Amino acid sequence: MNALVPLPVILPLLGTGATLMLSRRPRIQRLVxxxxxxxxxxxxxxxxxxxxxxxxxxxxxxxWPEPLGISLVADRLSALMLVVSSLVTxxxxxxxxxxRMTGEDQxxxxxxxxxxxxxxxxAGVSNAFLSGDLFNxxxxxxxxxxxxxxxxxxxxxxxxxxxxxxxxxxxxxxxxLFLVAIASVYAATGSLNLAQLAQRLPxxxxxxxxxxxLLLLTTFAxxxxxxxxxxxxxxxxxxxxxxxxxxxxxxxxxxxxxxxxRTQTLLFPGSALTDLFLWAALVTMxxxxxxxxxxxxxxxxxxxxxxxxxxxxxxxxxxxxxTGLSGAIFYVAHHITIQTALFLxxxxxxxxxxxxxxxxxxxxxxxxxxxxxxxxxxxxxxxGIPPMSGxxxxxxxxxxxxxxxxxxxxxxxxxxVVTSLLTLYAVVRTWSLAFWRTPEQARDLTATLPxxxxxxxxxxxxxDVVAHRGHVHVGPVTVGVRExxxxxxxxxxxxxxxxxxxxxxxxxxPHRVPRAMAVPALxxxxxxxxxxxxxxxxxxxxxxxxxxxxxxxxYVDSVLSxxxx
Amino acid sequence: xxxxxxxxxxxxxxxxxxxxLVLERSLTRVLIGVVLIGNGANVCFLVAGGRAGGAPLxxxxxxxxxxxxxPQALVLTAIVISLATIAFLLAMAxxxxxxxxxxxxxxxxxxxxxxxxxxxxxxxDEFSGHRDSDVEVFEEEGAS
Numbered sequence: 122m123n124a125l126v127p128l129p130v131i132l133p134l135l136g137t138g139a140t141l142m143l144s145r146r147p148r149i150q151r152l153v154x155x156x157x158x159x160x161x162x163x164x165x166x167x168x169x170x171x172x173x174x175x176x177x178x179x180x181x182x183x184x185w186p187e188p189l190g191i192s193l194v195a196d197r198l199s200a201l202m203l204v205v206s207s208l209v210t211x212x213x214x215x216x217x218x219x220x221r222m223t224g225e226d227q228x229x230x231x232x233x234x235x236x237x238x239x240x241x242x243x244a245g246v247s248n249a250f251l252s253g254d255l256f257n258x259x260x261x262x263x264x265x266x267x268x269x270x271x272x273x274x275x276x277x278x279x280x281x282x283x284x285x286x287x288x289x290x291x292x293x294x295x296x297x298l299f300l301v302a303i304a305s306v307y308a309a310t311g312s313l314n315l316a317q318l319a320q321r322l323p324x325x326x327x328x329x330x331x332x333x334x335l336l337l338l339t340t341f342a343x344x345x346x347x348x349x350x351x352x353x354x355x356x357x358x359x360x361x362x363x364x365x366x367x368x369x370x371x372x373x374x375x376x377x378x379x380x381x382x383r384t385q386t387l388l389f390p391g392s393a394l395t396d397l398f399l400w401a402a403l404v405t406m407x408x409x410x411x412x413x414x415x416x417x418x419x420x421x422x423x424x425x426x427x428x429x430x431x432x433x434x435x436x437x438x439x440x441x442x443x444t445g446l447s448g449a450i451f452y453v454a455h456h457i458t459i460q461t462a463l464f465l466x467x468x469x470x471x472x473x474x475x476x477x478x479x480x481x482x483x484x485x486x487x488x489x490x491x492x493x494x495x496x497x498x499x500x501x502x503x504x505g506i507p508p509m510s511g512x513x514x515x516x517x518x519x520x521x522x523x524x525x526x527x528x529x530x531x532x533x534x535x536x537x538v539v540t541s542l543l544t545l546y547a548v549v550r551t552w553s554l555a556f557w558r559t560p561e562q563a564r565d566l567t568a569t570l571p572x573x574x575x576x577x578x579x580x581x582x583x584x585d586v587v588a589h590r591g592h593v594h595v596g597p598v599t600v601g602v603r604e605x606x607x608x609x610x611x612x613x614x615x616x617x618x619x620x621x622x623x624x625x626x627x628x629x630x631p632h633r634v635p636r637a638m639a640v641p642a643l644x645x646x647x648x649x650x651x652x653x654x655x656x657x658x659x660x661x662x663x664x665x666x667x668x669x670x671x672x673x674x675x676y677v678d679s680v681l682s683x684x685x686x
Numbered sequence: 687x688x689x690x691x692x693x694x695x696x697x698x699x700x701x702x703x704x705x706x707l708v709l710e711r712s713l714t715r716v717l718i719g720v721v722l723i724g725n726g727a728n729v730c731f732l733v734a735g736g737r738a739g740g741a742p743l744x745x746x747x748x749x750x751x752x753x754x755x756x757p758q759a760l761v762l763t764a765i766v767i768s769l770a771t772i773a774f775l776l777a778m779a780x781x782x783x784x785x786x787x788x789x790x791x792x793x794x795x796x797x798x799x800x801x802x803x804x805x806x807x808x809x810x811d812e813f814s815g816h817r818d819s820d821v822e823v824f825e826e827e828g829a830s
Binding site for chain 1: 689701708713716720723724726727728730731733734736756757760763764767770771774775778781782785786791
């Protein structure tokens with residue numbers, strides 16, 4: 122049975138080689154990568170069943186005697202993460218194939234690079250979930266980061282080069298920090314195997330152990346975009362192509378969260394650092410969602426909600442109680458699906474209406490009712506409207522907070538509810554602006570922006586926009602400078618930049634969203650609803666997973682027992 | 687385990703210089719900074735390996751005098767990875783130079799908005815003001 126464990130890593134890597142060789146035969150290339158990911162879904166599902174039935178599955182790679190080699194371990198947590206991530210990546214790949222087949226003019230992307238890189242990304246993510254060795258986690262991070270560097274800068278346009286620079290440098294620094302952390306752990310304990318570390322770290326001086334814990338935590342918090350280490354995220358994600366942003370938003374930050382959960386519960390069970398986690402969670406939630414409200418671009422808005430909702434996960438991990446951990450695991454599964462689904466739908470909006478800027482959009486509900494529903498359902502789920510899975514996950518974690526009972530935990534519960542309401546505000550505002558008002562209203566409102574700027578005396582005719590503190594105040598109305606500039610661009614006749622109203626008038630829109638793009642998005646939205654339906658069994662499963670995490674001996678014994686299943 | 691203080695100091699110096707360079711605007715300098723930090727991290731691994739010794743081959747070196755091969759293997763992996771990353775960053779710097787004529791790291795969109803605000807705000811324009819005056823002084827010196 123444990124022969125299954127390495128397959129989620131090996132299959133995509135073999136697929137990478139195959140797709141590279143087939144780069145001149147795009148049709149076969151697509152077939153190969155789709156079937157590889159489908160196979161990974163099947164294997165992960167099987168692993169989930171096996172792990173839940175027979176306990177953690179362990180494989181020592183290369184058949185080395187036990188503590189010497191590298192171990193791959195699938196326990197309940199990693200099996201669940203594998204299943205969700207493989208389903209999501211399959212949907213995203215299908216979406217991107219659909220986008221490429223129809224929109225030759227959309228992205229000038231060398232297809233031959235896209236498929237191999239995407240498969241390396243999947244292999245890296247799977248490897249991170251499965252590795253039972255600290256250095257192997259580092260290697261899998263590098264695998265997925267490298268793939269993400271390439272995907273983020275596809276085409277090498279100016280905005281992507283700008284966003285890519287920040288992303289690459291930040292991640293290189295976090296990798297260097299991770300290396301220093303690994304070296305320190307090795308110097309202190311003489312091992313990098315997670316199971317051995319779990320045995321040896323408690324024997325260390327608590328001060329040394331605390332330093333190691335904080336080093337690892339900082340590294341993973343950069344990857345997971347926890348405040349104050351998450352400022353790189355909202356700026357780098359939105360410029361990438363829609364499916365790439367979708368898979369990044371869904372998976373990459375969650376790999377960081379997974380690493381935090383794994384190391385905190387397995388390596389440092391005695392030192393929970395609850396206060397630190399709770400403060401980080403509170404500030405991440407609030408700062409993230411306030412950022413989301415201020416955005417006028419749907420992609421940027423969603424990137425900020427992504428950061429904000431990382432706060433919920435940190436809350437669940439920080440509580441370190443069974444209820445909190447179980448809620449966090451449930452919420453990770455829910456959030457991967459929902460965030461990816463939303464970004465895919467935004468990709469559909471961009472395809473259908475030519476933009477994701479709220480200044481340009483309006484009346485999409487009439488133009489494409491299907492799109493309206495596709496956006497509305499996951500948006501409500503994100504905000505945590507009962508009875509959807511977002512609500513269930515949040516209730517679990519808030520319950521954990523109430524059980525813990527400290528003043529800070531109560532503050533977190535209130536902060537969580539407020540964040541949830543503000544998320545609702547942010548998505549409803551987006552929905553009503555982009556879908557509900559008519560394109561004429563959108564155009565009229567946008568047209569008033571430069572007017573207001575002129576009234577306020579900040580926009581001289583023919584001059585660049587000059588503003589007060591990044592905003593233009595006209596009576597009770599406040600407008601951002603970036604929005605004002607965009608509005609002026611739309612107004613001017615010289616630049617060939619048109620909003621939805623003009624595109625509609627000129628009849629210059631694609632008539633319908635291709636089915637190959639709509640079906641994967643629909644499937645993900647459906648999957649997020651399935652979480653609601655199977656919430657009972659799933660919650661029972663995450664309870665068991667949390668129980669495993671709370672008793673590290675389950676993991677350690679199955680890795681170092683010597684018995685082969 | 688006894689640690690080698692020289693190596694620790696070398697690592698600290700490398701990482702310190704690296705941090706200084708990473709804070710620069712030009713991507714080439716950032717790149718050199720990242721290289722230094724990466725090498726500093728690699729030196730940390732040598733510290734973690736403990737005392738230096740003979741080649742870890744059975745039959746060649748008596749067992750007690752072998753050096754620890756594992757950190758060296760890890761460093762090799764890290765070097766390979768950083769080689770690839772640096773090649774990628776160089777390509778990015780080149781691309782940035784192609785597109786903009788320089789390889790300065792561009793501002794975050796939000797930062798750019800704040801910078802614009804600073805340019806117009808009397809109280810806040812010290813940064814851009816300094817910049818301009820520095821340039822002027824420099825030009826005058828160059829002229830004289």
